[in-house]
Amino acid sequence: MINNENIYYISTRSKDGKKYTSAEVIKNGLADDGGLFVPEHIPTITYEDIDAMRSMTYAERAARVLGMFLTDYDSDELLCAANSAYSAEHFGEHPAPLCMLCGNVGVLELWHGPTAAFKDMALQIMPRLLSLSLGKTDEKRDALILVATSGDTGKAALEGFSGVDRTKIHVFYPSDGVSDMQKRQMATTVGDNVRVTAVRGNFDDCQSGVKKIFSDTDAAKQLSQKGVFLSSANSINFGRLAPQIVYYISAYCDLLEGGMIQRGDKIDITVPTGNFGNIFAAFIAKKMGLPVGRLVCASNKNHILTDFMETGVYDRNREFYATTSPSMDILISSNLERLLYFVAGTEKTREYMHSLATCGRFEVDETIMQKIRSDFVAAYADEEQCVSVIADIFDQFNYLCDTHTAVAMHCANKYKNGNTVMLVASTASPYKFAPAVLSALGSNGFDGYEALVKLHELTGAEIPSCLCDVMSKQIRFKDVIDPSEMQATVIG
Ligand SMILES: *Cc1c(COP(=O)(O)O)cnc(C)c1O
16 A cells, blocks of 8 residues: 555665665665665654654654655564664663864764774664565565674674574674774674674685675575574665664754754754765755754865765776775765765666776766755865874864764864864774774874774773773674685575
């Protein structure tokens, strides 16, 4: 039955306009034609909706906003999922608190979850949405999530899926490609449905191994006989994007509650960007009707997006830099495809993506760029600018920010506009990148746990308990295998 209030999804590369339900979208992740799922219509949020959310808890706000997009989930299910995901046990008192610096800059701290980085905001709830989608799509098999990780995403996914009904997760990481701290974090994860295996080799070996298993039809058959199908939890799944819309709306409510803005006041938002997921969520919030002026797309030394916003040319044929903000070291910003769909439609999007796949570049014409520039501005911070921002903000406000947040702060400063509140998405705890933050404050040569202790001594900022606890937890997973053994390990 087609209900007018239901939201359906289509692929950004759709030729036939085929529609999918939200449960199908979350279960499938990626469309068959290689495109990304987008809502056919963006639901609107009214002043009354915002007023109603002011007095709600974060979980209640999440259930309300998710309910506007995931229309085949009922409100009780969503509230239950949100309450478990954003519990005090996982996030402390407030999952996404706002810290005001100098009057009109608000730092939206998205790193109070179980792994001290913003991916937790989505990865705590997405597994629960996926689990529910199985019943809704009449799927009899359970989902097995395979992840190849170079560090942080693996741990956030493990924490999110741990203990979630009808799901299992198996994470592979390169034995020499992650820090000791990251290894420890993954190897100590609890839960009957989680597995972690180290692979001899680098990240590419891990990733190719996982891709090979995904594309092997025999493996799929064998797993199917065991009542399991393979799925992924990567950031292009709409189930990871939708929960990110929530915190922008929630922050607006908190700004109203705190008297920093009045009903209807516009705010600007700066987001440190890699895959363009987090900032795209802010764009959707704006399109829903949240009073947002400019969206500042902040990049590091890998500033392919800054160049794109300026010139209309997206060109990945360029040098890749490893920076101190590694989660933004990206030359293919997958979620940009969703923006291209909204400003240019499916046919143009297919052309751009084809050109990107074959030549590593595409060019967007001026009329379409004008549309993009009516919502977005862009800037970047190089490594020196990132360092000096960390030191400046600590000196001026006694506030410690991580390297990714520092990139955003630098870009936000460029676009600060009078009394308009500038919301800055803070994506990681400074302790997550303690050695780099320490060196920005003038203390070099510390690593691992020692760096946490030193940073605490120097600044007094609280160490997130999830990073401390790691040292005392028992190591559960010790297997190290060759890439050739990965498939057998999964099918087992
Ligand atoms: C993933 C990540 C980002 C980039 O977010 P996107 O959604 O990929 O743009 C920024 N900072 C941190 C700490 C991250 O983990």
